Amino acid sequence: MSRAFRDRPIRHKVNLLIVAASVIALIIAGIGVVVYDLTTLQPRALRDLVAQAALIRINTTAALAFQDQRAATENLATLKAKREIASATLYGPDGRIFATYARARGGPGIHNAAHPPAGHTYQNNRLTISEPVQNEGQQLGWLAMEYNLPPLWSRLPQYGIIVGVVFLALSTVSLLLWRLLESSITDPLARLAEASKAVAQSKDRQVRAVKRADDEIGHLTDAFNEMLSTLQARETDLRESTGQLLAAMTVARMGSWAWEVPRGTISWSGREVQVFGEKGKPADATLASFLELIHPTDRSVVEQGLWRAAETGQRCELDFRVLDPDGHVRWLAMRGQRTQDDGNQPAKVLGLVMDTTDRRRLEEQLLQSQKLEAIGRLAGGVAHDFNNLLTGILGYANFALKSLPENHAARVDIVEIERAGTRAAALTGQLLAYARRQMIAPKIVSLNELVGNLESLLRRLIGEDVDLETRCSRDLWRAQIDPGQFEQVIINLAVNARDAMPEGGRLTVETSNCTLDDSYVRQHPEVVAADYVMMAVADTGIGMDTATQIRIFEPFFTTKEQGKGTGLGLAVCYGIVKQAGGHLWVYSEPRRGTTFKVLLPRATEDLADAAAARPVDHPSSQGHETVLIVEDEQVVRRLAVRALTEQGYNVLEAEDGLAALEVAQGHSGELQLLVTDVVMPGMNGKELADRLVAERPELRVLYISGYAEHAVVRHGVLEEGIAFLSKPFDLAELGRTVREVLDKMQATG
Ligand SMILES: Nc1ncnc2c1ncn2[C@@H]1O[C@H](COP(=O)(O)OP(=O)(O)OP(=O)(O)O)[C@@H](O)[C@H]1O
Ligand SMILES: [Mg+2]
Structure with missing residues (x-):
């Protein structure tokens, strides 16, 4: 099949096929007619001729018998009615021509003297027959006739009509067939093709082909529509999952x-x-x-x-x-x-x-605060033991000074020991502050007030080359912190700022309210979303690189030359701010200055002045009451026993809780005061006190400890009504506190 035909639209193909089929049918019909004509012409002519000859023989028998030539000629002349008979010749018994007939005058005819032999011949479109004329077995004569076979063209009009009728009938049938094919095949196919083209071009999967009949094309339409539905569902799924994936990736x-x-x-x-x-x-x-x-x-x-x-x-x-x-x-x-x-x-x-920038930053923050936490614990532990030792060193130095005469040469050395011990105690105090284990007395305060109070001190501290600017926000919320500690924070930050501006500059202390929301908390997981009071201390000094910033809150980290800095200033600030539930952040760039931000939670409720034990001046520390001292650290215990004995008290001692219970049981007289360490092996000070007080309800308790994280202290704040003395203490302080606790008992009891 030629390509040109194959690629034509089905409609054209159907048309062409119908026309071709019609033409072929016509041609076959034409050929059939001609063949039929040619194959049946001669026998028909022969039959016709034989019948005519029989008729002529019968009619001329009498004329031949009576030798009536006229009658014979007339008889032959009746053949005129038959156009196909070209001539007829009647021979007498003697074989001579008796009568003749020729259709065309002078036209062809049998005028031979002798009749042709019996039978028929066919020559040049002419059929000749020759037969004897007999009557009752007697031969009367001979008849010869010629028959003109008419040429084919003479019958063509006749055939033309037949073919025309056939053609008309074929055309009608073809037309009907064509209409039928068009409505049931080509039109639905074309519509299906259009629908698929529309889908392909517009990408609109809503388009559907219309089904007209339940035939194969109808099934094809169903399948096509089903395919579109599946495609549509798949595309929707795909779009959804792609959208989800992209959204997830964006998030x-x-x-x-x-x-x-x-x-x-x-x-x-x-x-x-x-x-x-x-x-x-x-x-x-x-x-x-x-x-x-x-x-x-x-x-x-x-x-x-x-x-x-x-x-x-x-x-x-x-x-x-x-x-x-x-x-x-x-x-x-x-x-x-x-x-x-x-x-x-x-x-x-x-x-x-x-x-992963944010995640890394968070990890670093976490690591940093874990590190500071660990160092804090270490520092706290060291400070605890140091406090016991320093209590001993300072206490015995004190005894030695008291017992030596005024002009003794060793006094100077002992004073030096005392001085060094005091400095060591201050350092230990700073370590405790960093470790968030310093005893504190938080109050509801206004940072503006604290800053205002310190302004003149700060000016002196930073020197003349540095300008001080304070910007205090009005309507500042109040915060809850130990005021003394907060002053220490301001001073430490200011001193650092001064050191960072050796050639002068500007120090700005600013306060403001600040609300941290959830989005901020997401970036800084250690922060709780809430209201804060903020103090920023900013300088225009040398600034810090990132490596330094990461380490500045570590205790003993300093970039200052030896002897200039201990590296505890910021560690202490950090501890103080954290203990108050706040945050301390640094923003700095080399040569662009540094800003420290302190955030303290906004105080909402009034805080009772819990932090009790503020030393009250007491004129006399002498006494006569019975005091039980319980302390596992021998140096401290001996010291306290000696000091209180010297002040007139009746002193009992024990090295731990169980021993103390025994001592108390063995003592039949009155027992007014229990002085106990808090952290001890076995039974701790609080448990001991509870058990003894249960037995002796009049007993008063004074706790001593170098460590602010235990049974009697919550986050550095003493529980209400508890007397506490922190190590290292000097002997005068011990005497004063003991007296105070006993006097309070007398006042209330
Ligand atoms: N405002 C500042 N500008 C630049 N660097 C600073 C600033 N504040 C602190 N630093 C850096 O942080 C380090 C630690 O400060 P920190 O206050 O803890 O210790 P210090 O000042 O070195 O010693 P100390 O305060 O104990 O005398 C400093 O040595 C300094 O390098
Ligand atoms: Mg400092």
Whole structure:
């Protein structure tokens, strides 16, 4: 079948086929007619001729018998009615011509003297017959006749009519057939084709083909519509899942990437903005231009990692930094693996990239606060033991001074011992402050007031080269903190600022209200979303690099030359602020100055002046009451026993809780006061006190400890009504406190 035909529309094909079939039918009909004509003409003519001859023989028998030539001629002349008979000749018994007839005058005829032999011959479209004329067995003569076979064309009009009728009938049938085919096949097919074209062009999967009949084309239409429905459902699913994936990637700040290794290009999903920042997306898509975005230090590692993944098929897990055009470092984590193309050649390395900057920052923050926590615990432990030792050193130095005469040479040395001991005690106090284990007396305060009170001190402290500016916000909320400790924070920050501005500058102390919301908390997990009172201490000094900033809150971290700084200033500030439930942050850049921000929770309720034990001047510390001293540290116990004995008290002693219970049981007289360490092996001071008070309800208790985190203290704040003396204490302080507790008993009891 020719291509031209094959590619024609079905409608045309059907038309052509119908026309061709009609023409072929016509031709076959024509040929059939001609063949029929030609095959039946001679026998028909012969039959006709034989019948005519029989008639003539019968009619001329009498004329021949009576030799009536006229009658014979007349008889022959009746053949005129038959156009096909060309001539007829009647021979007499003697064989001579008796009568003749010729249709055309002078036309062809049998005028031979002798009749042709019996039978028939066919020559030149002329049929000749020759027969004897007999009567009752007697031969009367001979008859010869000629028959003209008419030429085919003379019958053509007749056949033309037949073929015309056939043609008309065929045309009608074809037309009907064509209409039928068109309405049941070609039209539905065309509509189906149009529908699929519309779907392909408009991508509109809502389009459906209309079904007209329940035949094969109807089934095809159903299948087509079903296919569209499936396609539509699939596309919806695909769109949904793609949308979800993209949304999830956006939320996770992720993007996908693919490196076409042979072509050397890298492409990215549309999420670069999230990953690379607003301006940092890959400029063009070559590997080299991508590598340029990467921090120079990490560049070669990333390049090697990518090539290793391309060549060996290993997963690449790359964590690296990029510098966005604003100069900010962002951390990215890139994960990927190679896919192979058909030719087994490395085709693509593809995977995900995500921004891990925030996570890393949070991890660093967490690590840092865990580190500070651990150092704090260590410092607290050291300070605890130190306090016991210092109590001993200071106490015995005190005894020695008392017992030595005024002019004794050793006095100077002992005074030096006492001085060094006092400095060591101050240092231990700072360590405790850092470890958040200092005894504190929090109050509801206005930071504006505290700053105002300190202004003149600060001015003296920072010197003339540095300007001091205070900006106190009006309507400042109040905060809850130990005022003495907060002053220490301001002073430490101011001294650091002064040291950072050796050539002068400006120190700004600012206060304001500040509300941290959930979005902030997400960035700083250690923070609780709430109202805070903020104090910022900003200087225009030398600033710090990131490496320094990470370490400044560690105790003993200092960049100052030996003897200039202990490295405890900020550690103490940190401890104090944390103990108050607040936060301390630093913002600094080298040569651009430093700002410290202190955030303290907004105070909502009034706090009773819980922190009790403020020393009250007491004229006399002498006494006569019975006191039980319980302390596991021998140095401290002996010292206290000696000091109180010297002051006139009747002193009992025990080294731990169980021993103390025994001593108390063995003592039949009155027992007015229990002085006990809090942290002891076995039974702690609080349990001991509870048991003894149960037996002797009049007993008063004074706790001593170098450690503010135990049974009697909550977050450094003493429980109400509890008397407490923190180590190291000097002997005068011990005497004063004991007297105070006993006097209070007398007042209340
Ligand atoms: N305002 C500031 N500007 C620049 N660097 C500072 C500032 N404040 C603190 N630092 C840095 O932090 C380090 C630690 O400070 P910190 O107050 O803890 O200890 P110090 O000042 O060195 O010693 P100390 O306060 O115990 O005398 C300082 O040595 C200094 O390097
Ligand atoms: Mg300092």
